[in-house]
Amino acid sequence: MTSPFTKCLWLLLLPLLLAGTAIAQKLPSISSKTEGMKRYPGYFTFYYDEDTGKIWLEIDKLNKEFLYVNSLPAGLGSNDIGLDRGQLGDNKVVYFSKQGPKVMLVQPNLAYRATSDNPNERRAVEDSFAQSIIWGFKAEAADGNKILVDATDFLLRDAHDVTGSIKRSKQGSYRLDASRSALYLPRTKNFPQNSEFEAMLTFTGGEDAGRYVREVAPDVQALTLRQHHSFIQLPDNNYTPRPADPRAGYFGISYLDYATPVGEDIEKRFIARHRLQKKDPKAKVSEAVEPIVYYVDNGAPEPIRTALVEGGRWWNQAFEAAGYKDAFRVEVLPDSADPMDVRYNVIQWVHRSTRGWSYGASVTDPRTGEIIKGHVSLGSLRVRQDYMIAEGLLAPYENGKSVDPKMMDMALARIRQLSAHELGHTLGIMHNYAANNNASVMDYPHPQVKLDRTGKIDLSNAYGTSIGAWDKVAVAYGYQDFPKGTNEQKALDEILAKGRADGLLFISDRDARSPGGAHPTAHLWDNGANATTELLNVLRIREKALENFSENNIKPGTAMSTLEDVLVPIYNYHRYQTEAVAKLIGGVNYTYAVRGDKQLVTEVVDKREQQKALDAMLKTISPEVLTLPEHIITNIPPRAPGLRSSRELFEKRTGLTFDPLAAAEASADFTLSFLLHPERASRLVELGARGNSLSLQDVVKQLIENTWKGRHQEGLQEIVQLQTEQLVLTHLQALAHNESASYQARAVATAALKDLKGFIESKQRSIKQDAYQAHLALAMERLSRPFSEEVKPSRPLDLPPGSPIGSGEVMGCE
Known part of the structure; x- marks a missing residue:
């Protein structure tokens, strides 16, 4: 029996429940809601309201998957930040799902599937892993199975994560400013198999804007880019x-x-x-x-x-x-x-x-x-x-x-x-x-x-x-x-x-890009059937180009200081072939073999080939190769007014004046960074113990004999040579204390430093020449210095960026 109180409560609530039902059942029709708006028929029909600047999306394909892609049709213009014109975002399979008054844009989890005819088996996998709700819309109008939603906020969001890209590159903290953002109608279109939407978004902030942003933005406090959204019909099942x-x-x-x-x-x-x-x-x-x-x-x-x-x-x-x-x-x-x-x-x-x-x-x-x-x-x-x-x-x-x-x-x-x-x-x-x-x-x-x-x-x-x-x-x-x-x-x-x-071989990125890489033929920007032979050829071409280098390398009427721009890629012309040759030292040839295809699995590079490669590598740090000719040095003045200095030029330790020693330092450091890379050093220890390979002791001994114990030059070549010797010391110290290297690699470097210290002590007693004595004194001080978190080996200068040639995966890049 129902109590009097319960009856009264039902009488009070019934009008509210009936009103709610009426509201739920009486959404306006799509035609009445969109009256006066411009209609864009197509894959997903949508409407534009000129008065409010809104886009209303007509959803007629509930629970049917399609492809959603965001992209960047108008970019920032900075390679370092990476927000380029035409950049594609993620490809997401999504579908619309109605839940009461809400319409959800759902991304199923395609990384885990069950390709089975059994729906229960498929559901078990789907329920085991999370899905993603990308956006929630409110149903505003309806006609049968068609639902109208306001898509404006969805389209005006930072779907491409511009703020995150700028922040990750440490170029500033920005936020999306809705008051300075709007839909971009010239690129908002509809087609039978795809609907395209575009928005003009402004990001504000910039109090901590970095150099890369400042290089490209007319006002660092307001960055305006465009983001594009594509709803795309998925292909049929005939593929x-x-x-x-x-x-x-x-x-x-x-x-x-x-x-x-x-x-x-x-x-x-x-x-x-x-x-x-x-x-x-x-x-x-x-x-x-x-x-x-x-x-x-x-x-x-x-x-x-x-x-x-x-x-x-x-x-x-x-x-x-x-x-x-x-x-x-x-x-x-x-x-x-x-x-x-x-x-x-x-x-x-x-x-x-x-x-x-x-x-x-x-x-x-x-x-x-x-x-x-x-x-x-x-x-x-x-x-x-x-x-x-x-x-x-x-x-x-x-x-x-x-x-x-x-x-x-x-x-x-x-x-x-x-x-x-x-x-x-x-x-x-x-x-x-x-x-x-x-x-x-x-x-x-x-x-x-x-x-x-x-x-x-x-x-x-x-x-x-x-x-x-x-x-x-x-x-x-x-x-x-x-x-x-x-x-x-x-x-x-x-x-x-x-x-x-x-005779065709395929070796891709991971094997070629590592500075400690081992594959003897997998290199970027190299040439030649034999890497070592080609390095010697490249050095001859470089020598010829430097011999001919003069004011004739720039147009008449051009500031002489721009000779440095043209010099950089020529002085460093051998850099990539040097990197290729380094991989022969402690190199291991291999393929992506599968069982039964009778391919080579692994094979150590022959010791004689490794020795030829080492000889060529040592040539790249010789004073003759590293020292720029006097006719080039005297022709490059400090940067002319109005010409920006940039990372494309050599780093300098001499202030405004051209610094040939800095160029030599960066080049020598480049070679040594490959030769004594901890992965290569550890591999040389292992391969040397197995036989038919150079050992790390072989490499370190020849390196010291060709630098510290080599015949000393005069003039600028002498200073270049002394500088290179200090760099050898730097890299040996770094290897000796590098915990990513094997214990024995660190032990070999430590023993070499001890022997080098004895050699320097003997030289200090026998040689009185001032520059060389100063050089030895610095080396002794560095060798005697305790190695700790506070005292690290000196940081050499870096080469100007060279890669990509003709201009740092995206499916693929160059």
Whole structure:
């Protein structure tokens, strides 16, 4: 029986409950809510309210997955901070889910899956790992299954994490200012398969703005950039993922599949690639069902634009080799097209305040690895750096002579290669650093320069002019369309086996980028079949260029102090080949072998090859190589007024005047940092104990014999030599106290320091020359100094930045 109190309570609450139900059931219609607004029909129809500056999104696809991508169509212009025009953000599979009056934008967790027909098995995995709610909207109007939400705040947020990027680079603390942010209608568009939204966002603060921000911002207290949001229809289910193979050189996706039978690998790996199918898979040569088309930024000037098109088109050679006809094209972007539109694969021309990396990224389906949109960003200052390298090599501005076109030819050749390289990343292909001598455009190329029969510098073959043999193997693996009934795994293995039989090797980033790396052929910016032979060749070219270096290296009427700009890449011309040679010392050759493919697994570099490499390395720190000629030193005055000093120049210890000793110090330190790297030192201990390798004792002994115990020079070469000896002491001390090195490596360095101390003591008794005595006294003081957290070995000067040539992974970058 209901009590009188309960009846009264129900009477009081009933009107409120009925009112709430009425409100929930009587959301206004979408047409009435959007009356007077501009309608944008398309994938997700939306409306723009001019009076409030709001965008209203019509959601008609509840619980249906689509792809959400944010990007940066208008950037900051600083390579160091990295917020570049055209930069892509994460690719997220998401869906809208209605929960009462709220509509959630949900990102499922695709890293953990169950590819099973059993819904309970799939649910068990889904419920075991967290999902992410990216945003919550309030339903404001409805028509049947269609819901209208206010998307303005979602679009005006810092989705690309601009504030975080600036803070992580220690360039200031900024916050989004809503009063100075608005939707950007010129780039807000709708299409049948994608909806595109753009916002103009202003970030304020800047009280602690760093140098990089100050270099590019008109007002450091207000940084205005644009962020783009793309809602993209996911591809159909007709794409077949291709299994990843560590020998094939592809980026890709991976996930744990808990429906995998016990005894099989739970981690599934598939390569990233565009969808490409032959019209007739049985035909040796066939047109594609739908070709891959890339578009070059129409904002790139000529003749650069044409070079970008030509370089990108190289890839058609690889697709032709795989049996496709006209399946890959590169065109110029039409004026009517938007480069952020997912329907266009683009090669974008990006400007920054300094030279910097170019990179190739993509919009990829995280479910399968299918590439939906390739997006290349090329730094515009790269071409100018290559042109300056050519100026340094040729000294072309002799009075009365016309400017040599070979400089522009070399710069444009590099742009073609760079276009092909970065486009290769957007095809899914990794770097291949074991593919110099033009075996792959996915290597980093140093200009291939030679001396002709008359001893003049020849730039005619500085860069490659086509796709490489490895690139054809990679495209065949990723894009070959096999006839029905083919054993695909066997066919893919045969493609890789043929590449190996042709002498092609794939070694990528991790193995090549480490300064303590061991692979004898995996290097950045190197040339030559033999690294040591090429280093000696590079040193000869450098010597010739320095011999010819004069005011003819800069244009008439140019400030003489700018000679230093041109000198830097020439003086350091051998830096990358030096790094390559270092990897032969304590080197171990290896492949990404799999069981049964009969590849080399590991092999220590022959001791004789290591010795040749060490001899060449020691040459790079000889006084003859390190000391600049007098005719160069006397021609470089302090920086002229109005010309900024920058990190592109040599560091100095002499104030405003040019410092040839600082240049020599940085170069010698560069060589020693590789030679006595703790990983290399530890490996030399191990390999030396196993035989047929140099030992760490061998390396340290020869290093000291060629510096401290070598024949002493006179004049400036003597001071350079003494400076190098102090650097040797610095690196031995650092190794002796480096806890990341093995105990025995530290022991060898400690014993060498003890022996060196005895040698110095004997020299102090026998040699009275003032400069040398002072040098010995400093060394003794440093050797006697206790090593502690407060007293560290001296910090040598750094080389000016050299990488990237022609301008510091994004899918891939150069």
